[in-house]
Amino acid sequence: MERRLTAILTSDVVGYSRLMGEDEVGTLARLVACRKEVIDPAIAQFHGHIVKLMGDGALVEFASIVDAVHCAAAIQRGMADYDQSTSEAQRIRLRIGVNLGDIIIQDNDIYGDGVNIAARLESLAEPGGICISGTAFDHAAQKVDVGFSALGEQKLKNIATPIRVYRILLDPGDVGKVKSASRRPGTLKLKPLVVAALVVASIAVVFAWQTHSVPERPSVAVLPFENLSGDPAQDYFADGITEDLITDLAKLTGLDVIARDSAFAYRGKPIVLAKVAGDLGVRYVVEGSVRRAEGQIRVNAALLDAATGKHVWTDRFDRPETEVFAVLDQMRKELVDALGVEPLATEAAQIARPPTANLEAYDYFLRGEQVARNGDLKGLREALDFYETAVELDPNFAEALAADARTAAYIWRNTYDDVLPNRVAEERAYQKASLAQKYKPSLPLPWMTLAILQNVDGHFDESIASAQKAVNLGPGDAEAYITLGYVQVFAGNFAEASAAIETALKLDPNLSPINRSIAGLVYFFNGDNDRAIAALERAYYEGPEIDDVLISLAAAYARGGRIADARAAIGQSIRLPSSDPSLAGMRINRAHYRYEKDFAFLIAALREAGMPEWPFGFREQGRERLKSDEIESLFFRPTKEGSQTLNGFIDPGKRMATMFVGADRRIVFFTGVYGQPRSQDVAFQAMLFIDVDEDLLCLQSENGFGRRDCGQVFKSADEYPFVFANSNLIFHFKPQN
Template structure:
């Protein structure tokens, strides 16, 4: 088996299927002309070899990376000029990816990760753009007559390790320049938007690398997850608590940049390579350490390292009673600040020294609850809420416990985990706990972030914006606060303000969570920055594999850039992963709290073009069989509706009183609600869907294979029924 190191160029035609569908003959003629007049001569001029041609793309091998990049640049610049005279819908555009890697040679063909990476990079490129790997960049920088913009490390599908990615800048004025990392770039990527809002409450949201010339000249620190040396995995929650509190204390210092929790915990359990951490997280200093808890004793080791020189600026070991844990955290924070040459203000000193609670048992319950909450799993949320309650009962003045409880309960409400806590109770509890936390400590940021997201879902837009700004004012570097502000401004129709909040959040977390990346992707979508939207959505998908909530949104920017095949594939995959419940009606209902309905239309129009069905499980009704409003009222009101629901055909019934008071029951759901007719639609309204009316048509079943005579469909159900009075 022959192997060799080579430069691989992968190219494809943007929207090829659409172009062929609209004008097959004309598209083929234009593609042939492109190849004959531009592509083939350019490849030949730069000494490339065409390995294979596909209908919509090509794989080309070069002995030199510089030749590959220059060839790609000539093709893309020339195509941009050629397209100026073309109708937009008929323009032929290429996406190109370039990698320098090891390949397997078999005859005239080449295989392996070297080829696969080039193909994945091509998928990251914008229409008319070029993306290259870090290995290719290292050889081509300053030599290819182009500029580069770093996209940092990316997780590429079916590639084991992250790959450094750079976008090629074709503007001649950028030649030879290396531009700062895209601010949306990081190291990696029921109720739809509401579930994501719920997750957003529980996340934090890039610090620019400290070496960039325009970065603030002040210390930047990453506190890596401390190692648990207790010999007991059950003590992990306590060790994580030490790390979390150190991050929180240092983040309160005005003259220090701290990387958010989400980014540093990506390194948990991994070997520490300081150079990689400095590059990936954009920091000058790293804190690392360990915790050993045995009986009533704790031992904490910690050290502060200058990653540029490798010098240890500070190190200490604390052997104390477990009851002194807050004193240990206070001393660590102050000593690290002193080692960095910071002079703390009196308020900063007091804030760090103030323990969250004087009750160690309450603190222990709080740490356990936080560990459970961060999983986001339905079963663990029951545990989290119970432990938060225990912490509050032991110390009614424990503000952080109330704040974390509010965050967890809002997540339960927004995720509609009714088996954890019923919707109305969850909503009230979240508001109450957030208010209690602020009454105990008005300087806390997270309760305001929780209130902001809940208020925007409740369509209290100005209150939501005010709450989000309060959260941000208590911590500009607080990612949770910035992403809450972005979310609130987005749904309030203030897209520029939402984008500004995302950019601020991105400066403090190089490894955004899947939810934060989703929110950023949606903000970029409304900004018409489709390249960054695709990048964010793809990272959200890759950061939460198998979750349909993070697959379907890719269809939005894919449609807008002409990648209709990719958009349809995203919708189909999301529909499959969400068991057939992903539909336009669900998106219309779940995004009902957009202040500007044109924003909602901008989403629904793209999903419709990508082939999303109107109703769940792909249901389609015959308009000839559709009931009018009067017919619906006479059939449904005051009746018992008995039948079955999709997809399991399990029994279901709906009891509707003459006044509209109703109850619906199936094998998986039991709810009380109000039922009414609106125009020619039957509507259900309850605490679900945040009080919105869920409406849909009713059809006769002329040739029903069973006893049911009608079918009612809305955003969440297809209900086949017959009425009895």
């Protein structure tokens, strides 16, 4: 475990949920613009590193606390002058917290009190303001062009020791000054008449909220349980307790439960009950904590009525960790009873059954869930290993099998061949999903995975039936509705897809960036281009690493007549290290539409947006294309060795390459380093076969969903007289004499 002392800056947008609710399109556009024009340049100027973006918030690390404070001041000064034409109610304003403290580094993220204190300081800051810790002040005072107001020691939530806090003064007249403050930030002395008026107004608001906003059925959000073990490495266990509770409650038809992504958006943030309830549209909120140490667990949980702020139910469970499933069962029963929900007999039986009787298997499963959510290739590989170990310990562990299938399908769908070869990933996903269905037929996740697999394989009716089965088994599961929307849009049923997405949004108002990008694609095909752009812009802002979101956004921009923005999105996508979009690639990776006209609609938009035909910057302009008979004679000339040999290099990277074309029309590539001896060659790709079809040279392998990857052969004027271009390589070559 790596630790270091570092400077941490956290920020969030004041009133983000209100702004998005009032004008999602405009708010997101302003947020993207101010990040591009104010926030990101300031972070770059002062050498900050963005650890992660969290919806409306950001976590940034600096090697120097002076740079961190300089950056915070530059951002807030820039934001004060930015977008003056926007009304005060609609302007983007930030709160910022800065701390110097010890952190723990794990899985490309940072944890510990150093981060937590920065987040708590952010919540103390006024709109447009900055609060810093005493440790930050001690190192930065007199070294930055700001003033300070000392707020004294403040007791911060879940921080054991009171922290000295200073407010940054940005007025030029306050530079170098350190003032004392007579009261805590945000507190005001009000006259009795004003207090009385506020009380009356509050009662009226609560009454109106109760009578007009609360759904008829009980609605609840389960916020992330805090890990009180003192070890950030145990976060996965507290998250697992929370997710199991959400999953089980979502199975009850008499209860509306907010999905994981929306609930977990509040991790590490100060909880204002009325704000959470208003943001998520719920009457009740569950919060709690988990402490796991020395073979014991302690779980504290409480159900609060958001209208009154009072505890409806609370309990504490102290047990050996081997009894974690009994704790979950008892907590769930008490919570359901407190909510006044009477489960159906079948629902009661489902939620009473523990996922496994093997605690070690459960622990590996939870570890897999944690690393799988990171989405990077290393995390996906580790997740599969964790799930595999869990199943080795309990071969009937349906949840672990289902998670394995979901992850393998994700790897297959995104053709992450570095993690698993495409065909292997597909077979694994089918196999694990089938086993999960066998051991626990009531589990929605295997049906969702099966729906995706069937959809990409072109079995559209079967995929819709599988997704509908998942929805029936998990009526409160937002992921099930997202899956249904996904398969319906590729099947050409755009109205049905849109209806499924709307239900998902009710269950999960803060969809993950991946799911929001699916929603954007659905809106695009359903003709709701403004909503498509809003959803895709937000998905990109919150998840810029997602490959496909920029492609869908470019298509939506093009259909909306915003050609400059469309071309900018394509350009940005090309610059992503994991992406090199081309129309040829789209025909391999996104061609699983039931109706050719729907795919043609997308391709036409992308061509208008400026997506190139071929990858790696290859252009065919001015090159003469070979015809079928010329390609046949070039690649399939009989030789005494029995195979045709073509030497050259491939893009990207100009790797030296040799292609052997056998008499059976099977081929093998060997590649090496450009300019290096042949002894350093390595096997690159073993294709199943090669053929010619209507002036196209077609390769087929186990990758690319088993689809033929057809390209064109051109004459060239350089050392290598021919070029073959398809979706994943540009091969400059000449036949061996």
